[in-house]
Each structure stands twice: as structure tokens, then as C-alpha cells.
Amino acid sequence: MAAPNPYSKYLKEIKRGGTTYKYYHLPSLSKYYCVLPYSVRILLESAVRNCDGVQICESDVKNLLAWETTHKDSCELTFKPARVLLQDFTGVPAVVDFAAMRDAVNELGGDPLKVNPICPSDLVIDHSVQVDVTRTPDAAQKNQDIEFERNKERFTFLKWGARAFTNMLIVPPGSGICHQVNLEYLARVVFSDGGVLYPDSVVGTDSHTTMINGLGVLGWGVGGIEAEAVMLGQAITMLVPQVVGYKIVGKLDQYATSTDVVLTITKHLRQVGVVGKFVEFFGPGVAELSIADRATVSNMCPEYGATVGFFPIDKAGLDYLRQTNRDEEKVQLVEDYLRAVGLYRDFSNQDQDPVYSEVVTLNLANVQSSVSGPKRPHDRVSVVDMPSDFQQCLTNKVGLLMCRISRERQRTWDRTTHFLCWCRTLCVLNATRVMLRSPLKSRSWVHDKKTASRSTALCSGVIPSWKHRQASHWGRPLGTLSLVSAGAVVLIGLGVCAGWTADGKVVYLRDIWPTRREVQVVEKQYVIPAMFKEVYSRIEEGSTSWRALQAPDSALYPWDPSSTYIKRPPFFEGMTRELPSIKSIENAYVLLNLGDSVTTDHISPAGSIARNSPAARYLAQKGLTPREFNSYGSRRGNDAVMVRGTFANIRLVNKFIGQAGPKTIHVPSGEVLDVYDAAERYAKENAPLIALVGKDYGSGSSRDWAAKGPYLLGIRAVIAESFERIHRSNLVGMGIIPLQYLPGQSAESLGLTGKERYTINIPSDCRPLQEIQVQVDSGMTFPVILRFDTEVDLTYFRHGGILNYMIRSMLG
Known part of the structure; x- marks a missing residue:
């Protein structure tokens, strides 16, 4: 049961425009507050405001106040973001899951109306337009009309969600991409809830959510499953972050662009090594960068590996709020609050510089005009070096021009x-x-x-x-x-x-x-x-086509069995009120044996549906022609398509096959099959499945279906050399066990072919990061680390996943 907030004594008041607001006066907490990185101050404020003794404890506050010590000790922290950002490719499955949760709560005797976002959530329908019409002045409009008709089922479903769920804003299609809308419109910078002011912060279902850090809003990408948990009021569990201070000095050449700056910073930070860390920018040179420049730098976080690239807000940030038509009274309130809690920044004032884990420096005068991409935007070539690089690209297998x-x-x-x-x-x-x-x-x-x-x-x-x-x-x-x-x-x-x-x-x-x-x-x-x-001013109204959509007006979604876009997922079938017992994995087959750098796009592609794929065969059986297949990304609301599209990337390299392609071996028979067909056969044989993978498994953009798909294929554990942060969290959220080889070990070093059968004993009292044993039918045994990193991870696993846990919570 939640306890009274022990930090209520630190509440103070601000008056603005005849209204009195309350806020937690953070500088009163400790004399060490003034040396904390600004990004850590935002984490601290959230811990103070949400301290209830259940999800957020006093220890969280104390660990953040002692950041200079705790950031070196892998100290655990819980954090409640202020809001959640979704785009439609990840938003559709989130709303599908919420609709399915309402059904599950209803069937288990609970109140389905309890299933609503608790944390404010914004979903921006920012689909990409396919080009069907060209060479006419109205080509763009015609393509948008065709796209609207093509995605009518999805849009109708989302319009139902906009009506059915409270505390959720759904921005209609045609308004812009979610990150730009977030920067120009959705970002509050300072929230006001119940008369209490607090900093804006956000987690989003896209790795480039980090863009918003350019406006002083702390934000980063999480998996779709983790985002759904935050929407339902759950805190994020993380480690107290190391914060790298990135000092910017000097002035930028007049011909240099923000792209030149970001490429230089990206390359520099990759060399420094900031994976999993916060990067916070400071120094007089920051004032040289516009909010657009800063947002571009922050947007590249996934490319240089940091969790966030944070710019505290300054006068330029306030001016940007005015330029983008934020209410002047609100802008004044934002400034009042940020100054009161020590979150407003004057980059020329060195006395405001915090203590950092380490400091690196960039002189803007050294930034050269450069080119990059298209496939690897973190690579760059100076313009002065382009002639020689271009000549090399003509004969190299891979060069900048690819x-x-x-x-x-x-x-x-x-x-x-x-x-x-x-x-x-x-x-x-x-x-x-x-x-x-x-x-x-x-x-x-x-x-x-x-x-x-x-x-x-x-x-x-x-x-x-x-x-x-x-x-x-x-x-x-x-x-x-x-x-x-x-x-x-x-x-x-x-x-x-x-x-x-x-x-x-x-x-x-x-x-x-x-x-x-x-x-x-x-x-x-x-x-x-x-x-x-x-x-x-008219963003929520949408276009004429959006307003004309007729969406259901019911609390429970009336699933259409004939729909090939929206389908009730099977995640909660057979679910009970009681907590299931932990089961070990016995005599499992390896569905896939993969190498290093397998991305979420390899696991769950978002592009076109190949005509010879299991997903294409399924859609053809539904009476669709290839022209109507659309993409995997657009069909994320249909699990039957998505599970057939799991590991369907034509560039997937499975060691069982030895060449690129979405194939695997059915080990008992030795037959080469599509991955889905092999998994289906294993399911008929009641054979559990695992996957063997290499380093950086699940890298790339965050995709919930990269965890949902393997779960529906029957994969119950993944043994990897290392995991990408978000993807590991998503696996846990779906009840899949992430296991990691000991340092220096791999499938190759252990002599594993993947054609063995594996038994994984999971102790009923297992602990985070516990070392357990994997038994192979050849007689060998090898140790792995159980990558449940926190007690919260274990709680989700015991329930069968995050959403199952939330359903049982709503049932009391």
C-alpha cells in the first residue's frame, strides 16, 4: 500500500497569472544538488514527486543525491516518465494490446474500463506515403488519398481507440512525423498536473525519441512492451546513469551545417565510448547551436550509442517555445519553474557547470563540411576528402556511396x-x-x-x-x-x-x-x-477523410474476423487469475543459430511482404492480391501476419543454412523450411524452442514484434553473447528468458552446433543476474548468466510478461 510522500515538506509555491502552483523545491534537498548533472536532476525530481514506498522508494532519492558515488556502482533506480510517445507502426499494436487486455479483464470478471493509460500518452499517425501516382502536380495528394484507403482499417481502429481510451491523444495522419510534432507541439517542457509543476520527460516507442532532448526534455526510446507498462502506470527500472559531459567551445564556420556538427559529434562520441550512458552538453559553444541543431545532435543518440544526448533548456529554448506558438503565459511559467529548481541553464556561466563522470571537448571551429550515408549515417567523409573517396567507391565493394x-x-x-x-x-x-x-x-x-x-x-x-x-x-x-x-x-x-x-x-x-x-x-x-x-489549432480534427471515418463507439472493440489488419492477439488465451509456477525448459530444439549484429529488422522486418513468404501465402488465402499485401509495418495489428513475418528478412543469415535467407532446418528431419513452417511443425510435436545468437542481439530500432514474434513461434529462451538494451527488456516483457554466455564464451568456443537439445533449469527462487547451468544432450554443461537484471524483471517473468502482470494487478 502506498505511503504518504515523505518529501511533501519540500513543496513550495509559484504564482503566475492569478494562479498558484506547487512544486518540489529540489535545491532544499541537499547541498550536493547544485553539482548534479541537469539530466540527473530531472530523474531526481521524478523520484521525489512519486515517492510512495512501493514503486519509488526513499532509497531511489538518496541514490540520486549521492550520484557522484552511485553512478560508479551499478546502483538500481526506478523512474516514472511524465508521458509516453507512440508512432502508428508501434502505436497500433499497443492499442491492439490494450483492447485485448480489456477483453481479458472482462472475461476474468474484472472491470474492462480500468484498462486505460494512466500516464499521458500521445500517438502520432505518421505513416509513410507510398508512390502510386507520379508526374502530376497533385501527385502528393492523390498518393495520400490512396494511402488513406489502403490503411482505412488501421485508421478506423485507431479512431475507435481515440474515443474508447482516456488520457490518450491520437494525432490524425498528415500532421507530420511524430518527432517533429513532439518538438513543435506535444512537448510541455514543464507539466502542470493538479496544480503541481514538474519537468516534462518522455519515453517513446522509437529509438529516435531522443530528439526531444534538444529542447531540454529528457527522453529516450524503449520497447513497445515496456512503453505499454509505463502507460499503465509502471515505473521503469534502470541503473543510475553515468553522465558524460560534452563541452562545446568556439564558433562554427558560416558554411557548416547542423549535419556537419552532428556527424562530427557522433564520430567523436563513438570513439569515446558512451553506450548506455547519458551525454549532457555544456560550454559556451552550445549557445551557437539552435534548437534545431541541438535536436539533430540528440536525434543521433542511437548512432553514437548513448541513452540520451541532453541539452538543458536556456533562452534559446524559451524563444523556440514562443516561435512555435506556445502561450506566452505558459512560457513565463516554464521559466519561473526552471529557475526555481535549478534547471534553467546559462551556458556561458561556468559556475553552473555540474560534475560529470568524465568530460570531453569539441571546438566548433574544427568542424568541417562533410558527407555521410546513406546506409551508415554515423560514418562521415570530409568534403575535402570526397574526390579521393568517390574514386575509391567506384571500385570498392562498400564505400560511402554504397x-x-x-x-x-x-x-x-x-x-x-x-x-x-x-x-x-x-x-x-x-x-x-x-x-x-x-x-x-x-x-x-x-x-x-x-x-x-x-x-x-x-x-x-x-x-x-x-x-x-x-x-x-x-x-x-x-x-x-x-x-x-x-x-x-x-x-x-x-x-x-x-x-x-x-x-x-x-x-x-x-x-x-x-x-x-x-x-x-x-x-x-x-x-x-x-x-x-x-x-x-486543428491538429486533432484531422483531414476530411479522417473526420468521415465511422468508428465503433463501444468500450470493447468488436473484432472483425475477416480483417487482415486488426486481429485480437492470443497473448492472454488460457490466462488465469492465479500466478503460474516457474517452469524449466526441457529438451528444447534450436530454431535458429545466428551470428553477431542481428537487428530487430532481421527479426521482425517492417518492409514489403515477399510474394513467396508464409505471410504472403496467408494473405493470399484471405483473398488478397500481391498489390494489396502492403507492408509488415502496416500489419502490426495482425499477429497471424506478424508471426509469419518473424525472421522473414531475406538478409537473415542462419548458420544452419550458410547463406542469406529466411530459412532454417527442422532438426529431427533435416528438412530446410521457412522459419514459420519449421516452428509450426515443432509446435505440433510439442517441442520447446530456443535460439542461439551472437553479439548485440536485437540492435537497431525498437520493435515490440521482435519479441512478440519469437514468443508466438514458441521460442522460450535466447542464449546470446550480448543483448541490445531495449530488446532485452522486450524479451523479458514477453516472458522470454534472456541468457548470456560468460565473457569470452560463445557457441563456437563451446563447440555448439545448434543441432543439440537443451535443458535449462530455472530455480524457483532465481535472482537477478544469477549464474545457472545449461545441459546439452551430448552430455556437456555450460554456465550462462540469467539476464533478469532487476527484481522487476523477475516479477514480470513470473507472471508471463508485463501485460499479464498488469491484468492481474487490475483484477486485485
Whole structure:
């Protein structure tokens, strides 16, 4: 039972606009508060405010106040974020799970209306638009109309969710990508709940949720399953973080971009080694970076491996709130609160610099213009080195351009008549500044608009407004600048370069590249608060198509058996009120034997559904044609499709097979089968399954189906050399046991082929990070670490997963 908050004595008041607010005066807690990293202060505030003796204890507060010591000791911490952010690919399965939980609670005799987000949750439907129509001025609108019809079932279901669940905002399609909407509209910076002020913080179902740290909002990506637990009021269990202080000094060259800065910082931090750590930026050079610049740096956290890349809020942050049409009274309240609790930052004041685990420094004057990608954005090549790198790319198997050129495929393209049709999704995070450079460049270099066909999905709903304002100013639209798709160039194996005037003179990038000052002037002139007011005042209404959708108005969702998009998942079938006993795994077969760096996309691809795949066969049996298959990402609400798509990536390399492909061996018979078909056969034989994997299992973007899919295939344990942080948590959340070889050991070093049978004895009184034994039918035994890292992990496992635990909690 929750106890009274022992820190209530630290409550103080702020008055603003005739209203009195309360807040916890953190500086009064300890003299050591003023030396804590700003990101740790936010964790501390949450612990103080939520201290109930059950989920959050006084020990959490004390461990954070003693951060200088505890961050070195792998000390455990529980944290309650202020809100949850979902995008539709991960949001649909979350709402499906909530709907299924309502059914389960109802069937077990409970009140289904108890199943609601407790923590404020925002779901942004930011689907990507497929290109069906090209070469017409209204191509973009037509493609959006087709996309809406294609995804009508999903959108109808989400509209039901918007009505059925309280404390959940669902932003209709066409508003922009979730991270940009989060930055421009959803971010509170400071929350007010029941008259109590506290810092905004967020966990999101996308690894790039970290972008919001650029605005002083602490946030990072978690698995979809863990996010659902937070939505239901559960705290996140984590270790007291190490915080690397990243000091920025100097001034940036006028031709350098935020992309140049982020690539430099990313490469530097990868060299420093910040995996699993917080990075906090400080120093006078931070003031040189706009909020868009900072957000871009924070967005790259997954590429340099940090949990967050945090920028405390300063005057630039407050100005950004005003620019994006936040209420002035609210902005003043934000400033009052942040100053009162020591969370407002003056980067030029060294007296405000906290103590960090370690400090590294970047001089902005050393940042050079560079290029990167497209497949590995954390790699970079300086522009001055591009000529030699480009030449090397022509013959290297893998280079920055990721293309191979054979002599017979080299060709010269007529620069006036032959351009490739291109499709571009503007998922750039500092969208305004990146796009503002386009008209500035095109003033000096514009081709005939007939040479390119365009369909653009914009990251921010504000972009069309200032795009129109720019067009009226310069006399011609952005669309007159012809671009060639790098993806298409790579696909057909071309090595390309461009840049000549009509009379044959070479055009260099320096001739057309705008300075940062030019961009800042244009941004101030054309990106104005009125645009944000116009767009976001109607954001919840959605388009005409969205408003016309007829969604059910019931508390329980009326599942349609004929739907191929939305299906009630089987996770809670056979569930009882009573806690099940812990069962060991006996004589399990290995479904897959995988190597290093198996990503969530290998495990649960989000792309197109191959026509010869089990998922395609299932959809064909439902009467769908290949044109109607859509993608795995769009069908995340249907477990029958998703389980058939698990390990269906054509680039998956299974050691049983020896070549890329979504195949495995049914060990008893030796037959080579699709992974799903093999798992189905094992299920008929009542044979439990495990997987053997290498290092960094589950790296890449967080995907709940990368854990749900293996669970439905029958995999009950994964033995790995190491796990990606979010994916390990997702496995636990689905009741799959994560096991890790001892340091230096692997399947190869132990002589495991994967064709053995494995017995894993799980003690009924197992402890976090306990060493247990795995028995092989060959007679050998080897030790592994039980990667239940916390007592909370064990609690979820005993219940069969996070959602099962929450259902039993609601049943009392």
C-alpha cells in the first residue's frame, strides 16, 4: 500500500497569472544538488514527486543525491516518465494490446474500463506515403488519398481507440512525423498536473525519441512492451546513469551545417565510448547551436550509442517555445519553474557547470563540411576528402556511396533531359533549416521543372506554409530544383556527379551554398508563430477523410474476423487469475543459430511482404492480391501476419543454412523450411524452442514484434553473447528468458552446433543476474548468466510478461 510522500515538506509555491502552483523545491534537498548533472536532476525530481514506498522508494532519492558515488556502482533506480510517445507502426499494436487486455479483464470478471493509460500518452499517425501516382502536380495528394484507403482499417481502429481510451491523444495522419510534432507541439517542457509543476520527460516507442532532448526534455526510446507498462502506470527500472559531459567551445564556420556538427559529434562520441550512458552538453559553444541543431545532435543518440544526448533548456529554448506558438503565459511559467529548481541553464556561466563522470571537448571551429550515408549515417567523409573517396567507391565493394560500378554500366547522363523520378520522405529533424537551404541554393541553380517528378511526405505540417511564403518571395517554388534519387542511383549501379552551367562551366557547391547567417535571417522572416498556430489549432480534427471515418463507439472493440489488419492477439488465451509456477525448459530444439549484429529488422522486418513468404501465402488465402499485401509495418495489428513475418528478412543469415535467407532446418528431419513452417511443425510435436545468437542481439530500432514474434513461434529462451538494451527488456516483457554466455564464451568456443537439445533449469527462487547451468544432450554443461537484471524483471517473468502482470494487478 502506498505511503504518504515523505518529501511533501519540500513543496513550495509559484504564482503566475492569478494562479498558484506547487512544486518540489529540489535545491532544499541537499547541498550536493547544485553539482548534479541537469539530466540527473530531472530523474531526481521524478523520484521525489512519486515517492510512495512501493514503486519509488526513499532509497531511489538518496541514490540520486549521492550520484557522484552511485553512478560508479551499478546502483538500481526506478523512474516514472511524465508521458509516453507512440508512432502508428508501434502505436497500433499497443492499442491492439490494450483492447485485448480489456477483453481479458472482462472475461476474468474484472472491470474492462480500468484498462486505460494512466500516464499521458500521445500517438502520432505518421505513416509513410507510398508512390502510386507520379508526374502530376497533385501527385502528393492523390498518393495520400490512396494511402488513406489502403490503411482505412488501421485508421478506423485507431479512431475507435481515440474515443474508447482516456488520457490518450491520437494525432490524425498528415500532421507530420511524430518527432517533429513532439518538438513543435506535444512537448510541455514543464507539466502542470493538479496544480503541481514538474519537468516534462518522455519515453517513446522509437529509438529516435531522443530528439526531444534538444529542447531540454529528457527522453529516450524503449520497447513497445515496456512503453505499454509505463502507460499503465509502471515505473521503469534502470541503473543510475553515468553522465558524460560534452563541452562545446568556439564558433562554427558560416558554411557548416547542423549535419556537419552532428556527424562530427557522433564520430567523436563513438570513439569515446558512451553506450548506455547519458551525454549532457555544456560550454559556451552550445549557445551557437539552435534548437534545431541541438535536436539533430540528440536525434543521433542511437548512432553514437548513448541513452540520451541532453541539452538543458536556456533562452534559446524559451524563444523556440514562443516561435512555435506556445502561450506566452505558459512560457513565463516554464521559466519561473526552471529557475526555481535549478534547471534553467546559462551556458556561458561556468559556475553552473555540474560534475560529470568524465568530460570531453569539441571546438566548433574544427568542424568541417562533410558527407555521410546513406546506409551508415554515423560514418562521415570530409568534403575535402570526397574526390579521393568517390574514386575509391567506384571500385570498392562498400564505400560511402554504397555502390559498385562495372565498366559496362558506367554512362553519361544528358544533364538537360534525363532525370530519374524520385520519392523523398523528409524525416530530417531540423526540417526547416535543411529545407530552407533548397530555395537559397536554387536561386543560383535551377533546372527545367519538367525533368523531375516528386511526391514528398513532410515531417512537419508547418512546412507547406513557409514553403508557400518562400515561393511568393522568390517567384518560383521549391519544386523547380531537380533532384536525383540516391536510392535509385545505387539500385541501378550508377556512379554520378553533377554541376554545370548552360555554357559548360563547372558549378561548385561553394558557389551555391548559403551561409548559416543567410539561413537564420530567412528562418526568422518566414518561420513565424502564426504558422504553428494555424496548423496545430486543428491538429486533432484531422483531414476530411479522417473526420468521415465511422468508428465503433463501444468500450470493447468488436473484432472483425475477416480483417487482415486488426486481429485480437492470443497473448492472454488460457490466462488465469492465479500466478503460474516457474517452469524449466526441457529438451528444447534450436530454431535458429545466428551470428553477431542481428537487428530487430532481421527479426521482425517492417518492409514489403515477399510474394513467396508464409505471410504472403496467408494473405493470399484471405483473398488478397500481391498489390494489396502492403507492408509488415502496416500489419502490426495482425499477429497471424506478424508471426509469419518473424525472421522473414531475406538478409537473415542462419548458420544452419550458410547463406542469406529466411530459412532454417527442422532438426529431427533435416528438412530446410521457412522459419514459420519449421516452428509450426515443432509446435505440433510439442517441442520447446530456443535460439542461439551472437553479439548485440536485437540492435537497431525498437520493435515490440521482435519479441512478440519469437514468443508466438514458441521460442522460450535466447542464449546470446550480448543483448541490445531495449530488446532485452522486450524479451523479458514477453516472458522470454534472456541468457548470456560468460565473457569470452560463445557457441563456437563451446563447440555448439545448434543441432543439440537443451535443458535449462530455472530455480524457483532465481535472482537477478544469477549464474545457472545449461545441459546439452551430448552430455556437456555450460554456465550462462540469467539476464533478469532487476527484481522487476523477475516479477514480470513470473507472471508471463508485463501485460499479464498488469491484468492481474487490475483484477486485485
